[in-house]
Amino acid sequence: MDLTTKYLGLALKNPVVVSASPLSENLGNIKKMEQAGAAAVVMHSLFEEQIEMEGADLDRSLSTGESYAESLSYFPNISGYRIGPETYLENLAKAKASVKIPIIASLNGVSTGGWTRYAKKMQEAGADALELNIYTIPTDPKVTAAEIEQSYCDLVRDVKAIVQIPVAVKLCPYFSAMANMASRLDQAGADGLVLFNRFYQPDFDLEALEIVPSLQLSTSYELLLRLHWVAVLHGRVRPDLAITGGVHTSYDVLKAMMAGAQVTMMASAILKRGIDYIATVLGELQTWMEEHEYESIQQMQGSMSQKSVADPKSFLRGNYLKVLSSYALRA
DSSP: OBOOEEETTEEESSSEEEOSSGGGGSHHHHHHHHHHTOSEEEEEEEEHHHHHSOHHHHHHHHTOSSOOGGGGGGSOOGGGOOOOHHHHHHHHHHHHHHOSSOEEEEEEESSOSGGGHHHHHHHHTTOSEEEEEEOOOOOOTTSOHHHHHHHHHHHHHHHHHHOSSOEEEEEOSOOTTHHHHHHHHHHHTOSEEEEOOOOOOOEEETTTTEEEOOOOOOOGGGHHHHHHHHHHHTTTSSSEEEEESSOOSHHHHHHHHHHTOSEEEESHHHHHHOTTHHHHHHHHHHHHHHHTTOOBHHHHTTTTSSTTOSOHHHHHHHHHHHHHTTOOOOO
16 A cells, blocks of 8 residues: 655655654654654744743833733733743754654744844755745734735745755635636745644633634644645646645544645644644555555645536536535424
């Protein structure tokens, strides 16, 4: 049974990649991921804020100015940033030296500037590829969608000009013209698109009048949005496609492959069930393929995408109508 696939020019033994999470802060965990069968590991993210400002300066700058006391709880306590940029690079180099599977560095930021030089430092530390996690929530009514999209493309071009390793871009799903945005990132030089980032909204504590973190792990239901867009983009853009968010079972992996993804990225399922769960998913994946007489992952990749649909827009509209009419009230 051939489970191999290719992603960002890397030959991978299977399509299950561990996505960025706190688990990869520990070298022992990365070794266990390799032993459990993970094809590659995306390191936890290094944040633009960690690079641009010293901890005390950042903490001060976030909490100054005129504001309601309650709103200050929105801002992070800098002690929550567990490591600095140099330590991150050291851990990256140690991980690369300790395992044989590819190690993908993760750089999380929103603007162009000097912090992008760390992309090259990650390359020098041994990263096989870089995942650029562009996480921004536009709140200025004067900033247009066109300006936001252009900033993404400029950032990708800046990073690609610095490094020789492949660069994937982790996107949010909220662009008004996702297919066009994917095409523009293709033109900017992106080697891969990771669909999609998850936004984490804080909650209100009404008694303490504070903003409290509210992190909910993903479920398989979230996979549907990812399947939709990978199926739309497969065969229509050059970058490799990865699905992250909602990958919990072997069935989720299979669906992602048939939609047209090169790899699936898993974090929440591992956080819930442990690192050894990777082996369980791979075993179930192989069993399903044997029972359904698939000889390889490549055989199924893109088989349920819209690449062969003459009019994808009408296809999607038709499925939308079908879904709405499919629910029947129970007596």
